[in-house]
Amino acid sequence: MEWDWGIVGRTFDLLLMGTRLTLVLFFFSLLLGTVLGLVLALMRMSRYRVARWFSLFYIWVFRGIPVLVILFFAFFVVGRQMGLTPVQAGILGLGFSAAAYIAEIIRAGIMSVDQGQSEASEALAMTKRHYMRRVILPQSIRVIIPTYMSNSILVLKVTSVAVAIGIVELTGITRQLSNSTTRPIELFTAAAVLYVFLTTVLVVVQEVLERRFALKT
Amino acid sequence: MNALVQVTGLRKSFGDNEVLKGVDFEVERGEVVAIIGPSGSGKTTMLRCINLLEQPSGGRIVVDGRVVCEEAEDGSMRFAERGDVREIREQVGMVFQRFNLFPHMTALDNITEAPKSVRGMSKEDANARALELLDSVGLSHKADAYPLQLSGGQQQRVAIARALAMEPALMLFDEVTSAVDPELAGEILLVMKRLAEQGMTMLVVTHEMSFAADVADRVLFIDHGVIVEQGQARDVLTAPQSPRTRAFLHAVLDRAPMAEDDGSTGVGEEAGFGGSDLFTEQVAADPEAGPDDG
Amino acid sequence: MDWEVVWESVPLIWKGAGATVSMFAWALVIGTVGALALALMRLAAAKPLQWFAIGFGWLFRGIPLLILLFFAFFALPELGILLSPFLAAVVGFSLWTAAYQAEVIRSGIIAVPPGQSEASEALGMTKAHYMRRIILPQGLRIMVPPFTGNAITLLKQTSLATLVTVPEMALLTQRIFSNNFKFVEPIFVLGMIYLAMTSVLLILSVAVERAVSLKV
Numbered sequence: 001m002e003w004d005w006g007i008v009g010r011t012f013d014l015l016l017m018g019t020r021l022t023l024v025l026f027f028f029s030l031l032l033g034t035v036l037g038l039v040l041a042l043m044r045m046s047r048y049r050v051a052r053w054f055s056l057f058y059i060w061v062f063r064g065i066p067v068l069v070i071l072f073f074a075f076f077v078v079g080r081q082m083g084l085t086p087v088q089a090g091i092l093g094l095g096f097s098a099a100a101y102i103a104e105i106i107r108a109g110i111m112s113v114d115q116g117q118s119e120a121s122e123a124l125a126m127t128k129r130h131y132m133r134r135v136i137l138p139q140s141i142r143v144i145i146p147t148y149m150s151n152s153i154l155v156l157k158v159t160s161v162a163v164a165i166g167i168v169e170l171t172g173i174t175r176q177l178s179n180s181t182t183r184p185i186e187l188f189t190a191a192a193v194l195y196v197f198l199t200t201v202l203v204v205v206q207e208v209l210e211r212r213f214a215l216k217t
Numbered sequence: 218m219n220a221l222v223q224v225t226g227l228r229k230s231f232g233d234n235e236v237l238k239g240v241d242f243e244v245e246r247g248e249v250v251a252i253i254g255p256s257g258s259g260k261t262t263m264l265r266c267i268n269l270l271e272q273p274s275g276g277r278i279v280v281d282g283r284v285v286c287e288e289a290e291d292g293s294m295r296f297a298e299r300g301d302v303r304e305i306r307e308q309v310g311m312v313f314q315r316f317n318l319f320p321h322m323t324a325l326d327n328i329t330e331a332p333k334s335v336r337g338m339s340k341e342d343a344n345a346r347a348l349e350l351l352d353s354v355g356l357s358h359k360a361d362a363y364p365l366q367l368s369g370g371q372q373q374r375v376a377i378a379r380a381l382a383m384e385p386a387l388m389l390f391d392e393v394t395s396a397v398d399p400e401l402a403g404e405i406l407l408v409m410k411r412l413a414e415q416g417m418t419m420l421v422v423t424h425e426m427s428f429a430a431d432v433a434d435r436v437l438f439i440d441h442g443v444i445v446e447q448g449q450a451r452d453v454l455t456a457p458q459s460p461r462t463r464a465f466l467h468a469v470l471d472r473a474p475m476a477e478d479d480g481s482t483g484v485g486e487e488a489g490f491g492g493s494d495l496f497t498e499q500v501a502a503d504p505e506a507g508p509d510d511g
Numbered sequence: 512m513d514w515e516v517v518w519e520s521v522p523l524i525w526k527g528a529g530a531t532v533s534m535f536a537w538a539l540v541i542g543t544v545g546a547l548a549l550a551l552m553r554l555a556a557a558k559p560l561q562w563f564a565i566g567f568g569w570l571f572r573g574i575p576l577l578i579l580l581f582f583a584f585f586a587l588p589e590l591g592i593l594l595s596p597f598l599a600a601v602v603g604f605s606l607w608t609a610a611y612q613a614e615v616i617r618s619g620i621i622a623v624p625p626g627q628s629e630a631s632e633a634l635g636m637t638k639a640h641y642m643r644r645i646i647l648p649q650g651l652r653i654m655v656p657p658f659t660g661n662a663i664t665l666l667k668q669t670s671l672a673t674l675v676t677v678p679e680m681a682l683l684t685q686r687i688f689s690n691n692f693k694f695v696e697p698i699f700v701l702g703m704i705y706l707a708m709t710s711v712l713l714i715l716s717v718a719v720e721r722a723v724s725l726k727v
Contacts, residue, residue, distance in 0.1 A: 023353065064709040065705050066668065066671075066681075068673070069701050073699075075686065077698060108692040114317075118321065119317060119319035123307035123380075124330075124380070125303045125304070135319050139321055157576070160575035161577060171577050171581070179583075179585075184585035188586050197572045200573075213319050215321065216365065217365040
């Protein structure tokens, strides 16, 4: 069994191209998922039954179906209808999927804020809109950060599923390269290292954010 | 002149559990009414019904001429509309057992938040008023401190200032010293005593009998969801009519079982339980003199 | 949406359900056993064992599941290990499950208040005894929700086996629409079948949670 670790060096620029695409998928789907997730979370807690039910339904469906299937739908159905590129369809599918999880994370964070905070705000005659914005949400961010960040790490790894709709991100390019060079061990190891590196960066970001939002004691 | 607070036939159930079984009382302007009773008696629930933090299951509550809730002809409850509830709450300040300060804001910001958003006060006016209030509770030097940097007694005093910033006509106190270390309770009670002397109408749920004896005009004793006894503070505390009241006061004041049958509980100067004595001790732990940083 | 195509697709896609459920079951069982082993290693006295467990978890949770699957499918043969697509998939899923569930088990044990161990020791119980009778039962209660959550995720992740040519439901769906170019209907059916399966698992998890909850 002879190794050729040099293959990693020779294909590194291609691996980096794949990484770039992974990051594009990651950032934009996370952005879409967060905005949509926030909307869904607020709907889930709304006064209006329709909003609550829609949100519940959405979360049930998008958490009950594999990302692969959602990507198929985004690419083969929605993408073809709207003339989207694979990457656009990928961002759409990944984003809508992530939104369901992020919605629950945000909702859990908001609910974890002590009930006394809303009671005190109500006793002070504040409107719900006002105290949600000024008292509850700021405190919920502190709680949300850890789960949100660990979910983001998942989002990063899930970008690999985009291979299934032909997007040549890091996993995709590695598979192609390993097939053409017949050096799967070296190349997949390299891909693994790159993923671990990206994941670690996110972990560091998480620590920084946790510190920044900690309560002053 | 109409009473500031009128409560008639107040009932409240949580599911199957009937916590308040028909409560009637009134509070005149400028009165300080202490509410005492064992845990689970419903006293906190009763207080929270007044500003609709709890929705009563039956009865009628009127605060400052405004209907908070009342029973319709068919027996269903009608509550004040959202906008009216807020107007009522502007007139009713509340201080909680667990303080409920906003931990992500400084003491000053805690106090100015409501006046700015609800009353539309300018930042400068709100800040100025907040500093005055902080000064009156002895904490002007802690304006920029965050709640978690303050002791329990300090946090509660900020909470009182926060409620006062809205210039309410009525102040509700829900066991405000129960979650505080005993040696810090005094500074809170002192602030409340001064407030009472300034003529604030106060409804105080408390276990501090010395406070009730010294500061309250009237005392209500609640047990198992009904008012067992109410009357002038001195009367209820030193010569209660009902055996249940007597039993409660004995238990709370940790006195030996009574030998005399004259109904006296020993609460009063003869028993060395001079309200003023106890208060002098607590006054000595004056916040301005004591070490606040630590 | 052409409902005739929908009804036609159902039996075709359902043929893959056996493979889906089978991979799920195998990986769950093997993975959980592995997770127990890893959790015990984490709590063992011997440092090398601890480090192995920590390293294992860090590695197999840090990389995408698909990389694991591809490694099992493409790379293992280079090392002389030739596995069928099904087996390669099961290997990948099991490693992934073991890493995640090990974390769940460990968190469950840690979450039991230390006062429980202290009280047990003060009562003179041996560690083996109170681990078994006091700590584990309580830890189990805490573990159930995240454990079942991971299991449901595993079921969904079996769809990735399509990329290593296992004939499970997603692959069969692709066969359908690459033949007749009708995309909406088969994908819809695929989604509904998964939704049904995960919903059943959800109901089961709620039942299990209730069964182990404290009587209050």
